[in-house]
Structures are given as structure tokens and as C-alpha cells.
Amino acid sequence: NLEVRLKKYKITAPYSGALVEALVTPGTIISPGQKLGTYIKQNVFELELNVNASLQDFLQLGTKVNLTNISKTKEFIGKVTRVTPQIDRSSQTIKIFVEVKSSELKEGEYLEANIYAKNVDKAIEISRTLLVNNNSIYIVESGKLKLIPVHIVYENTNTVIVEGLKNGIEYISRPISGAFEGMLVKVVAD
Secondary structure (H helix, E strand, O other): OHHHHHHOOOOOOOOOEEEEEEOOOOOOOOOOOOOOEEEEEOOEEEEEEEEEHHHHHHOOOOOEEEEEEOOOOOEEEEEEEEEOOOOEOOOOEEEEEEEEEOOOOOOOOOEEEEEOOOOOOOEEEEEHHHOEOOOEEEEEEOOEEEEEEOEEEEEOOOEEEEEOOOOOOEEOOOOOOOOOOOOEOOOOOO
16 A cells, blocks of 8 residues: 555655765655655755854855865865854854855865955964964064064964054064063074
């Protein structure tokens, strides 16, 4: 009786694709709301990214995203299709979803993303270890160290992008143990 009833129904997807996970077999009794499997649209992928919550104002639907594979041999273009409004409390990030269309991609492949957020004039990327009290750096002025405040625009794992430095200013390239304002230093080119 179940086999006769099964022949009366046909489940189809609204697009062509591939079945990547089957959770039931023919003849299995299905409950309402039970997941049958996973069917994906071929050559269209969705990449989930965790992005610093401070960039939320710059990430809008349709924003272009440059993607590369881990070995940097292939490049892809995607666009932001969804931005979650909720901030993850433990990491202070938000999730964005990027749609990528390519026949060269495979499900589960790792990608690196570069998102154009905003232009920052007169900014420089420096090592995070150069920051003093998370808001200042030492510069060299007349052969002496001087502590000046900087504004952090963006933070990476090992570096920060800061603004507030004048063009041509000399700053220390490595942290100096026991450094203090007014300390005599000699500039050596790296």
C-alpha cells in the first residue's frame, strides 16, 4: 500500500542541482517537517563570513567581494546577499553571506575574502606591538622619542591601521624595551 502511495508523489526542486546528502531511503515513513536531505544549486555557492562588528555600517547588500582560493591561483567575484543584524557576543563579529557563481568552485573549498569597506586617507598599517596603551605610538623627533596619540581605524590579528600620522614622520619599527618620552635614539635604516 505504501509503495502505491509513493508512486503518486514526486518531489522536485525549483532549480537543477545536485543531491549532496540523503537522510531517508525509499519506503521510509516521513514525518511532517522532517529533513529529507540537502540539494544544492550547481555552480552557485554561499560563503559565510564573520566580520568585525565595527564594519557593519559599511557592509550593505550588493557589496562586491573579491575572493581567492587558499593557494591564490584562482580569483572569484561575489556579492553580499545577507547581513545578520545580531552581533556574536563572544567574538564581537557579525555574519555576512556572500553569493559566488562559478563552475570552478567545489562545495567545501576554502576561500579568502577581501571586502572593500571604505577609503581612509592618510592612514598606515603598523604592527600591533608598536601601540602604547592601545592609542599612541612613539615617533622620533630631533633624535628623541615622543609619544603621540593615533586613531585606530581597523584592527587585524597582528597589525592595526591608524590615522593621525603626518606624511614623512619617523616612527619606531620595533618596540624598544623600557622606552620613554624624551629618550635619546639614533635612526638606523632597515
